[in-house]
Amino acid sequence: MTSIRFNARRAILRAAAALSLGAALLPSAFAADNFPAKPITLVVPFAAGGTTDILARIIGQYMSEDLGQSVVIDNRAGAGGNIGAQMAARAKPDGYTLFMGTVGTHAINESLYKKLPFDPVKDFQPLSRVALVxxxxxxxxxxxxxxxxxxxxxxxxxxxxxxxxxxxxxxxxxxxxxxxxxxxxxxxxxxxxxxxxxxxxxxxxxxxxxxxxxxxxxxxxxxxxxxxxxxxxxxxxxxxxxxxxxxxxxGIPGYEATSWFGLYVTAGTPEPIVAKLHASLVKALQDPKLVQKFADQGSTAYSETPEEFAAFMASETQKWAEVVKSSGASLD
Incomplete structure (x- = not known):
């Protein structure tokens, strides 16, 4: 009898734990299914009219049409892109703040600036590179x-x-x-x-x-x-x-230096929302009309997985760290 009671109690506890886990997952799943429910902010860390801004606006337009919500550009220029990056890094990780990063913000500045107000790896979830210039x-x-x-x-x-x-x-x-x-x-x-x-x-x-x-x-x-x-x-x-x-x-085998641009979301954003944003971004980057618009700007549209982008960032960071060190360049 004691064994039966024990097994019954254990079964009840398991069922309760399963219900609790399911309840915990529901908000994230529900949020992803209904995402986006309001306009998305795309932070651009440079002034309006530059290459970063132009490409961001093109991407924002296409993603807005696909997601059914406006993508609003927010230009936050200064400190080589660090001001805008810091703002995006501190945003709520709900998918409603995107960041247009560059080779500067996510590969060079870490070695160039003595104090960086954000961590390019820990504070951001990469989605994909979007353009090569x-x-x-x-x-x-x-x-x-x-x-x-x-x-x-x-x-x-x-x-x-x-x-x-x-x-x-x-x-x-x-x-x-x-x-x-x-x-x-x-x-x-x-x-x-x-x-x-x-x-x-x-x-x-x-x-x-x-x-x-x-x-x-x-x-x-x-x-x-x-x-x-x-x-x-x-x-x-x-x-x-x-x-x-x-x-x-x-004449210099192995030389390669590209100005690249990529889209990020704040670290900690739920995976289903990350996946939805990535799918929308890739769809935009593979649209022939967007590809042509990028080409008109002297840029090449580019898409990849978040994992591929993260690996590329790591290699770029190492490469430019060596160049920065050799050049002696340093900024406060």
Missing amino acids: PNLLVANPQQPFKTVQELIDFAKANPGVVNFGSSGNGSSIHLSGELFKQMADIDMQHIPYRGSAPAVADLLGNQVAIMFDNMPSAISHVRSGKLVPIAVTTAERSPELPDVPTIAEA
Whole structure:
């Protein structure tokens, strides 16, 4: 009799535990089924009108149509993207705050800044990279080199003579040049500017010799003949300039430096909601109309799994940490 009572009591406890677990899971499942029930905020850590903002708005439009709720862009510029990243990292993990991260916020800044107000890995759940933007190695036409090998030969024969402009210390444009210096084993002088526009202006005036500029801002000057395209920094040639070789094939095997952009959600967001957001994002990135809109901006649409994105981030962080250390760049 005692055994029967014990077994009955154990069965009741098991049933109660199962009911409790089911009740605990219901809110998450219900939230995912009904997500989104209100507008979603997409935090962009740079000012309106830049490449990050433009791509985010395109993505937001497509995801809004798919999810049935508005995706509202919130520009929070400053500190190389850190202000916006910190805001998104501290948001409620309910899927209603997305973040448009970059190679800066999630691969470079960790090594560049002495104190980072967020953790790129622990504070964010990656969804997918969304776009790749090649940098273009361009030179003023008055310079005595037109190819990667000619540039390397000239720099080795004239140490420290070649200077290269950038949009600022620690930017992807700056570090693309530092990576080139390391791999080519040459001495070039870095000239930092407050933004890409003034750097390009001095490049056009031959105040600086070369620049590793983002494709969207350099391509019009290449097409007009005001700048000489030497090579692209990506692993493959750009469809926009198919006759321009990659740096890797032109003389530095293994060289690759890409400005990339990715979408994140705050860490701790329920997995069903993460899955729903990822599915909507991938659907948008595979839409031919979006692909063309990205191409019009000099960007390549890209989609992957959250796991693939996380692995890519880890490799990028390690690569740029070594470049930052070698360059000596550091910001407060």
